[in-house]
Amino acid sequence: SAVISQKPSRDICQRGTSLTIQCQVDSQVTMMFWYRQQPGQSLTLIATANQGSEATYESGFVIDKFPISRPNLTFSTLTVSNMSPEDSSIYLCSASLGNSNQPQHFGDGTRLSIL
């Protein structure tokens, strides 16, 4: 399976600021995804990062709040914009190697706290 590196691993940020999270995969992958996991809850898909085109966002998530880049087949970024305490969460990047039957593998996550 692919090795997925995510950084920063954690951060404490001030309200109103923005943070960009990076996700690097050690091999080319077809699909990359960004999730949020709030304390004690399961994973919620924010968006699918599409290489060479705009990300596909899930209901309740918008590009202005969570802009995503995917410049190539091994790298993606998620920005959490104009942060508020409600954005405190773990943000996870995942990647899937191939066709629709392939599982997703996760990075170590970014634990974000907003003061």
Add this chain to the structure above:
Amino acid sequence: QKEVEQNSGPLSVPEGAIASLNCTYSDRGSQSFFWYRQYSGKSPELIMSIYSNGDKEDGRFTAQLNKASQYVSLLIRDSQPSDSATYLCAVNEGYGNKLVFGAGTILRVKS
């Protein structure tokens, strides 16, 4: 809205017993089913994938799938304290790569 349902637990089993984790899903078009293990403070780790009806065994883990009943389960034999974690069931949406995750079942193995 596609849904994946799991009993949140906690499920407590004694060391050496069989732990049985269950999951139901709503999307009849789903083709791929996954079990992830998540330790506290860590990211999810894939432990099993299953695509066709029946059983699939990998070491102490067995995944069972029944598409007619829209039911997937995970059996852990000879449970160890190190198996204590949250187990997430994930189901793909239709023929795509998107996964829908259940809320997870907390498993506690008592020594």
